[in-house]
Amino acid sequence: xxxxxxxxxxxxxxxxxxxxxxxxxxxxxxxxxxxxxxxxxxxxxxxxxxxxxxxxxxxxxxxxxxxxxxxxxxxxxxxxxxxxxxxxxxxxxxxxxxxxxxxxxxxxxxxxxxxxxxxxxxxxxxxxxxxxxxxxxxxxxxxxxxxxxxxxxxxxxxxxxxxxxxxxxxxxxxxxxxxxxxxxxxxxxxxxxxxxxxxxxxxxxxxxxxxxxxxxxxxxxxxxxxxxxxxxxxxxxxxxxxxxxxxxxxxxxxxxxxxxxxxxxxxxxxxxxxxxxxxxxxxxxxxxxxxxxxxxxxxxxxxxxxxxxxxxxxxxxxxxxxxxxxxxxxxxxxxxxxxxxxxxxxxxxxxxxxxxxxxxxxxxxxxxxxxxxxxxxxxxxxxxxxxxxxxxxxxxxxxxxxxxxxxxxxxxxxxxxxxxxxxxxxxxxxxxxxxxxxxxxxxxxxxxxxxxxxxxxxxxxxxxxxxxxxxxxxxxxxxxxxxxxxxxxxxxxxxxxxxxx
Amino acid sequence: xxxxxxxxxxxxxxxxxxxxxxxxxxxxxxxxxxxxxxxxxxxxxxxxxxxxxxxxxxxxxxxxxxxxxxxxxxxxxxxxxxxxxxxxxxxxxxxxxxxxxxxxxxxxxxxxxxxxxxxxxxxxxxxxxxxxxxxxxxxxxxxxxxxxxxxxxxxxxxxxxxxxxxxxxxxxxxxxxxxxxxxxxxxxxxxxxxxxxxxxxxxxxxxxxxxxxxxxxxxxxxxxxxxxxxxxxxxxxxxxxxxxxxxxxxxxxxxxxxxxxxxxxxxxxxxxxxxxxxxxxxxxxxxxxxxxxxxxxxxxxxxxxxxxxxxxxxxxxxxxxxxx
Numbered sequence: 001x002x003x004x005x006x007x008x009x010x011x012x013x014x015x016x017x018x019x020x021x022x023x024x025x026x027x028x029x030x031x032x033x034x035x036x037x038x039x040x041x042x043x044x045x046x047x048x049x050x051x052x053x054x055x056x057x058x059x060x061x062x063x064x065x066x067x068x069x070x071x072x073x074x075x076x077x078x079x080x081x082x083x084x085x086x087x088x089x090x091x092x093x094x095x096x097x098x099x100x101x102x103x104x105x106x107x108x109x110x111x112x113x114x115x116x117x118x119x120x121x122x123x124x125x126x127x128x129x130x131x132x133x134x135x136x137x138x139x140x141x142x143x144x145x146x147x148x149x150x151x152x153x154x155x156x157x158x159x160x161x162x163x164x165x166x167x168x169x170x171x172x173x174x175x176x177x178x179x180x181x182x183x184x185x186x187x188x189x190x191x192x193x194x195x196x197x198x199x200x201x202x203x204x205x206x207x208x209x210x211x212x213x214x215x216x217x218x219x220x221x222x223x224x225x226x227x228x229x230x231x232x233x234x235x236x237x238x239x240x241x242x243x244x245x246x247x248x249x250x251x252x253x254x255x256x257x258x259x260x261x262x263x264x265x266x267x268x269x270x271x272x273x274x275x276x277x278x279x280x281x282x283x284x285x286x287x288x289x290x291x292x293x294x295x296x297x298x299x300x301x302x303x304x305x306x307x308x309x310x311x312x313x314x315x316x317x318x319x320x321x322x323x324x325x326x327x328x329x330x331x332x333x334x335x336x337x338x339x340x341x342x343x344x345x346x347x348x349x350x351x352x353x354x355x356x357x358x359x360x361x362x363x364x365x366x367x368x369x370x371x372x373x374x375x376x377x378x379x380x381x382x383x384x385x386x387x388x389x390x391x392x393x394x395x396x397x398x399x400x401x402x403x404x405x406x407x408x409x410x411x412x413x414x415x416x417x418x419x420x421x422x423x424x425x426x427x428x429x430x431x432x433x434x435x436x437x438x439x440x441x442x443x444x445x446x447x448x449x450x451x452x453x454x455x456x457x458x459x460x461x462x463x464x465x466x467x468x469x470x471x472x473x474x475x476x477x478x479x480x481x482x483x484x485x486x487x488x489x490x491x492x493x494x495x496x497x498x499x500x501x
Numbered sequence: 502x503x504x505x506x507x508x509x510x511x512x513x514x515x516x517x518x519x520x521x522x523x524x525x526x527x528x529x530x531x532x533x534x535x536x537x538x539x540x541x542x543x544x545x546x547x548x549x550x551x552x553x554x555x556x557x558x559x560x561x562x563x564x565x566x567x568x569x570x571x572x573x574x575x576x577x578x579x580x581x582x583x584x585x586x587x588x589x590x591x592x593x594x595x596x597x598x599x600x601x602x603x604x605x606x607x608x609x610x611x612x613x614x615x616x617x618x619x620x621x622x623x624x625x626x627x628x629x630x631x632x633x634x635x636x637x638x639x640x641x642x643x644x645x646x647x648x649x650x651x652x653x654x655x656x657x658x659x660x661x662x663x664x665x666x667x668x669x670x671x672x673x674x675x676x677x678x679x680x681x682x683x684x685x686x687x688x689x690x691x692x693x694x695x696x697x698x699x700x701x702x703x704x705x706x707x708x709x710x711x712x713x714x715x716x717x718x719x720x721x722x723x724x725x726x727x728x729x730x731x732x733x734x735x736x737x738x739x740x741x742x743x744x745x746x747x748x749x750x751x752x753x754x755x756x757x758x759x760x761x762x763x764x765x766x767x768x769x770x771x772x773x774x775x776x777x778x779x780x781x782x783x784x785x786x787x788x789x790x791x792x793x794x795x796x797x798x799x800x801x802x803x804x805x806x807x808x809x810x811x812x813x814x815x816x817x818x819x820x821x822x823x824x825x
């Protein structure tokens with residue numbers, strides 16, 4: 001194998017009470033894409049923070065271009081040629097593309113005045129290289145998320161980087177944006193850059209990466225060539241045990257109709273009708289921006305309904321806000337945990353019981369004892385890994401946060417549980433646990449709507465599937481009749497399947 | 502990995518580093534009292550300590566309401582104006598010999614309603630709290646000036662006025678009435694924050710408004726509620742001041758909003774909302790009170806006092822940031 005351009009050897013890093021990295025290693029080769037894999041909490045982000053000098057390492061060595069280095073902070077590592085593109089973009093929407101790229105190192109004349117034309121030209125050249133069809137004088141906020149990601153890459157390139165690290169770059173991208181990102185990655189690889197690609201999406205790993213490094217519990221597990229490995233082995237390496245079946249489907253005994261949506265229209269939802277039975281999982285598929293979240297929020301009462309009917313067990317309901325949605329027995333678990341799903345500064349307990357506090361009150365007084373009992377029950381039942389119920393939820397991993405979010409919805413004892421992207425940003429082990437929980441609710445007769453962008457998830461879990469495209473339902477399938485191609489065709493609006501199952 | 506975390510948490514609940522950091526404002530207060538007690542022999546006398554508590558009570562009561570507002574990530578600049586208007590209103594009722602069991606509740610209700618209106622502008626009108634309360638601060642000060650014609654309103658020399666003076670000058674079990682009121686207010690707000698749904702919603706709202714909204718909580722009601730309580734407590738502070746002086750000054754309470762905010766911040770509550778404790782605010786108010794008193798005892802000029810106070814607040818906030 002070639003000489004690595006960047007090598008992290010035997011890295012150890014401890015935090016009070018936790019050993020975050022325990023002999024972690026990573027090699028980055030020029031002209032290759034290295035996948036860095038591991039469950040949430042495996043130490044990927046910590047390793048990147050050690051590399052860029054945000055954390056000081058306890059033990060180990062970082063070698064870059066054959067020299068031992070010790071970066072004091074992100075700025076130093078960036079200037080040395082290691083660019084990181086974080087999961088959450090660090091760009092300022094109110095500034096132009098060029099200003100964002102050269103933020104903090106504007107090209108100036110002797111008096112400190114910015115040489116705008118020089119800066120715009122330099123930025124334009126970078127954008128052209130990445131096939132971004134925008135002028136660098138445009139405001140960043142006008143760009144789509146995928147294009148903003150390209151600007152981050154342009155920024156990394158402007159530092160004359162040799163190594164580019166991408167942390168979950170496709171998490172918020174549409175399929176087309178992902179495709180063009182991959183094109184750019186391929187070009188960068190051909191140009192001899194060393195690339196680290198961190199992602200949960202195994203499909204992408206096989207599509208774009210050359211080598212794989214797996215971390216587990218902060219330990220280096222293996223470095224392999226992608227060509228020598230298959231998906232099952234990879235999952236096994238990541239979680240350290242075999243996952244027999246990824247989607248543990250159970251057969252449902254089809255019950256009576258629970259929720260009926262008739263000709264529902266709202267801002268981004270047009271004339272949508274569907275039914276949901278008791279003890280059924282209804283999958284909702286579609287591309288980002290297809291109006292799935294909007295539809296669910298209208299049903300929940302969080303968004304305004306323009307016309308149409310909602311019948312819950314035959315009775316018309318009119319939720320005008322989330323309170324009324326919950327009161328009617330509809331619970332909605334948001335796709336955006338950080339944005340409007342959880343309150344990250346509050347504890348596990350306070351988050352979990354937030355919707356259901358009325359149950360834990362005697363008059364105006366909170367019944368802390370009853371609340372604690374139920375919360376502890378859910379922590380045990382859901383196998384939520386937290387030091388205590390009073391832990392600040394922002395300190396938990398994505399999978400455990402998601403379990404708390406689901407528990408929060410369940411505490412209201414809903415008739416209809418709407419899960420919007422319940423496994424986004426959740427590692428494979430926790431994913432399976434969440435699937436098993438969902439199945440358990442289903443077996444108990446709960447009606448579940450599962451909104452997901454991951455087609456295998458929708459196909460694997462649902463009894464029936466509806467597909468949305470531009471605010472309309474473009475297809476409805478029984479799970480036995482559906483496959484990825486059919487769903488995709490409906491999702492992009494190529495065909496409309498109006499056959500009711 | 503998780504077991505390790507649990508072990509370290511169980512090892513020692515008292516007197517570990519986290520606990521010390523949590524209690525840093527209390528430790529600062531004790532340190533301050535110790536230092537001042539050594540520097541001035543008069544400081545640590547019952548008389549002087551009661552004096553400090555009484556002087557602190559007005560700002561502390563306002564700061565208690567301000568804590569609720571700041572916990573929701575809001576701010577209330579109108580407290581001083583509400584204090585002056587409700588104080589003036591109470592004074593004119595007392596001067597008309599309206600009994601205190603009618604005059605005082607009406608003044609308090611007036612404060613609550615003014616707070617409600619402010620909260621309504623913020624919640625329903627979607628106006629930023631800073632702007633909305635800047636408007637009500639100016640507006641209500643103007644109303645007070647018009648109402649009083651810029652002159653103090655005397656409570657008069659009747660029996661009713663004598664009874665009314667009890668709020669500001671009376672003693673129960675040797676402790677000034679304003680101090681008792683302060684203790685009651687903090688106990689009530691502590692109960693509200695820790696043992697009611699409303700209190701939980703206050704923290705939730707300050708932590709993440711859109712998540713709170715999506716959790717089916719009536720966010721507007723919580724917002725209006727905290728400003729109403731803040732208004733009520735400002736009116737209560739106004740009654741204490743008016744009672745103590747036997748008259749309402751049209752300029753009463755000017756600048757109190759900043760003292761109250763300082764007490765809240767020194768007490769460790771985050772201006773970003775969602776984090777903080779009511780007892781921290783009490784300690785914050787006491788730190789400022791002790792400091793004022795100490796500087797007075799040491800004959801430091803009032804001009805210089807402002808500088809010292811500002812530096813202490815800056816220090817408190819810097820220390821607080823360091824441990825985040």
